[in-house]
Amino acid sequence: MRRTRASPATPQWARRRRGVVRDAVGVGVATGAYGLSFGAIGAAAGLTVAQTCATSVLIFTGASQFALVGVLAAGGTPAAAALTATLLGTRNALYGLRLSSLLQLRGTSRLVGAQLVIDESTAMALAHEDDPLARRLAFWSTGLAVFVLWNLATLGGALAGTALGDPETFGLDAAVPAAFLALLWPRLTDRRARVVALGAAGVALLLTPVAPAGVPVMAAALVAVGAGMVWRDALTGSATDERGPP
Amino acid sequence: MTTVAIVAAAAGCYLFKLLGLSVPESVLDRPVVRATAIALPVALLAALAAVQTFASGEALVLDARAAGVVAAVVALLLRAPFLVVVGVAAVTAAALRALGVA
Numbered sequence: 246m247r248r249t250r251a252s253p254a255t256p257q258w259a260r261r262r263r264g265v266v267r268d269a270v271g272v273g274v275a276t277g278a279y280g281l282s283f284g285a286i287g288a289a290a291g292l293t294v295a296q297t298c299a300t301s302v303l304i305f306t307g308a309s310q311f312a313l314v315g316v317l318a319a320g321g322t323p324a325a326a327a328l329t330a331t332l333l334g335t336r337n338a339l340y341g342l343r344l345s346s347l348l349q350l351r352g353t354s355r356l357v358g359a360q361l362v363i364d365e366s367t368a369m370a371l372a373h374e375d376d377p378l379a380r381r382l383a384f385w386s387t388g389l390a391v392f393v394l395w396n397l398a399t400l401g402g403a404l405a406g407t408a409l410g411d412p413e414t415f416g417l418d419a420a421v422p423a424a425f426l427a428l429l430w431p432r433l434t435d436r437r438a439r440v441v442a443l444g445a446a447g448v449a450l451l452l453t454p455v456a457p458a459g460v461p462v463m464a465a466a467l468v469a470v471g472a473g474m475v476w477r478d479a480l481t482g483s484a485t486d487e488r489g490p491p
Numbered sequence: 492m493t494t495v496a497i498v499a500a501a502a503g504c505y506l507f508k509l510l511g512l513s514v515p516e517s518v519l520d521r522p523v524v525r526a527t528a529i530a531l532p533v534a535l536l537a538a539l540a541a542v543q544t545f546a547s548g549e550a551l552v553l554d555a556r557a558a559g560v561v562a563a564v565v566a567l568l569l570r571a572p573f574l575v576v577v578g579v580a581a582v583t584a585a586a587l588r589a590l591g592v593a
Contacts, residue, residue: 278572278573278574279573281574282573282574282577291493292493296493296494296497299494299497300497300500300501303497303498303501303505304497304500304501304504305504306504306508308532308535308536309500309504311539312535312536312539313496313497313500315539315543316539317493317496319542319543319546320548323492323493323495323496323499324496324499326496326500327495327496327499327500327503328503329535329539330496330500330503330504331499331500331503331504331507332531332535333531333532333535333536334500334503334504334507334508335507335528335531336528336529336531336532337504337507337508337511338507338508338510338511338519338528339511339519339525339528340508340511341507341508341509341510341511341512341513342511342512342514342516342519342520343511344511344512345511345512345513345516346516348512350512355509355512355513356509358512359505359508359509359512360505360508362508362511362512413588414585414588415581415585416555416559416580416581416582416583416584416585416586416588417581418543418556418584419555419556419558419559419560419563419580419581419583419584419585420559420577420578420580420581421543422539422540422541422543422544422556422559422560422563422580423559423560423563423576423577423579423580423581424573424576424577425536425537425539425540425543426536426540426560426563426564426567426576427563427567427573427576427577428532428536429532429533429536429537429540430567432532432533432536433533438529438530438533441530441533441534441537442533442534442536442537443537444534445533445534445535445537445538445541446537446538446540446541447541448538449537449538449539449541449542450541450542450545450546450551453542453545453546453549453551454549454550454551455549458546458548458549461538461542461546462535462538462539462542465534465535465537465538466531466534466535466538468530468534469527469530469531469533469534469535470527470530472526472527472530472534473523473524473526473527473528473529473530473531474523474526474527476526476530477522477523477525477526478522478526479526480525480526480529480530490573
């Protein structure tokens, strides 16, 4: 880790600032691909363009958003959809935990900054943790770049998805599980993670014929709780992924 | 009803983001909490993928979606980017339906 303490007046800092902002915009552009898919899938799930866009503005954490529209599209209750989305958002608490000592946010900036606590902004802040100024800039610039581009892409995807019409004709109903699988894939590097994934999928499928829609997925969360207790010292990895969705 | 779900999920997700920024590190930084938080997205995403592939109401069915997901797995094994993975699944399912196969 470099120990260069940048001061705002130096050319080193000017160079570093440009680099941080350039990376932030690059990460924001990369999340656009996920935003487009989310917008189209939201529209296919029967959400209006306004509802799809509100989801990206208000929830602003990708996996939770995909889960919300997925559960609603499958006929789950609003409560089941909201609970599944919230459970998927719990990992952001761990990101916030790492960030709180790095950023020292207080008052209004903490309330605003909290919405920007996502994989990308955390990864970028951690990448610049050697310097207080750089890590703050990395967090805010990445968070804002992703927020703007994620929401623009959502709007584009929702408009395109609405224009396409019947989702089944275009296979958009197959795009939904494919999206979940693509979000899951990078997390399967560890053998224990693969066991958790298979166990959770099995539980959800076994319960599908007997439980109301939405409940099988929430029941699968218990597999995670069990795994967390049994493998509390062994389940590692799944570090923040700045190339995934927010 | 959809709007209720969006607002409730937004409140829940925001509170967890704020919680991390607000509590002392020692409260949440326990092995069990950390391991569960790592396992939760794995379990939920796997369950969602499985249910969305095979469930039709309360029945489990094998239709064009499963073929689309198989195509998506191939794309993932070939390290294709996210949009390609999702696109391949959609095109595969749509093509099979257009051909009347599934």
